[in-house]
Amino acid sequence: MAQFYVNQNQQTNGDHEVHVEGCKFMPFEKNLLELGGHTDCASALEEARNTYDQVNGCNTCCPDCHTT
Numbered sequence: 001m002a003q004f005y006v007n008q009n010q011q012t013n014g015d016h017e018v019h020v021e022g023c024k025f026m027p028f029e030k031n032l033l034e035l036g037g038h039t040d041c042a043s044a045l046e047e048a049r050n051t052y053d054q055v056n057g058c059n060t061c062c063p064d065c066h067t068t
């Protein structure tokens with residue numbers, strides 16, 4: 001189980017990126033929304049969708065959930 005976070009700031013394409021704790025591309029702490037512990041990124045993205053319509057996995061820490 002890993003701690004997941006979503007960036008409250010959207011990317012230029014409108015995506016809110018989901019990261020695993022410790023990712024080197026983790027946004028500033030003040031911009032993070034905690035998603036809690038998840039066993040995989042799919043579950044974390046599901047959680048993030050409760051808050052944001054457009055979410056995407058980080059290319060570096062969640063490549064399995066990165067779509068664009």
Ligand SMILES: [Zn+2]
Binds near residue numbers: 020023024060062
């Ligand atoms: Zn990341």
